[in-house]
Amino acid sequence: VKPTDLRGILQYIPRFREQTFVISADGAVISDVNFTNLLLDIAVLRSLNIRVVLAHGAGEQIRQLAVEREMTPSNLDGTGITDDATLELAMSAANRLTHEILEGLSVSDQRAASANAIISHPKGVIEGVDQQYTGRIERVDVSMLKTLLAEGIIPVIPPLGFDGEGNTFRLNSDAIALAVSEALGAIKLIFISTTDGLKIEGKLVRQILSSDLEKALNDNAGIEAGQSSKARHAAKACAKGVPRVHIINGRVTEGLLAEVFSNEGI
16 A cells, blocks of 8 residues: 555544554664654554554663663663663663654654653562663653544653653653553554564464464564564453554565555564
């Protein structure tokens, strides 16, 4: 589907208008040369009065920043231990990325704002190990996000959470996207990475029922390590009432539009 193929997308417009899509983009996607095109795809969604929330990761940028500073991060994706130094890396990388996204969206005249909408607390001690500055999501500031969306503003959410005492915690962007999707009643949750969708035992899966995905996860059915987080969060999203979850490759030109506005996807 091309953005100009109005006949192809016309059938979807009444169904999607004024509905909410939550998009979660990995840090590596934002670094890719195709990210500019992905932002244009988001602009097309907004032009059709689809409400968009954009969450993003920063794992790739944390890794690069650690190399520059000759540091070893305790964790890249916000699921393991986050020490002081890694939290500083995460904050620097996330803030830089959020700014890049806001700049990119402004090029296509999209209104966007960084949103500290994730209230979190320390993850605490797990199996005797203090997770330090890794957080757990307490709740989503739904009022803030709905206010922004009602004004036609795209909330951009970094992989960070905040408590009521001014503390910052590292969070996993997939978990944030799941929580936001559930809280806002989104009709689509779209995970965007740099790999081709979801592969089970080496085969690309075009469509799968959430029950079958849960079974594959429980059976350890050959889901690649890099995709397991998204697969787990996709299954959880469906269980929590999100009607449709997509996992797509952000390096494919016009891939987001092709996924949303066609039966075949990419």
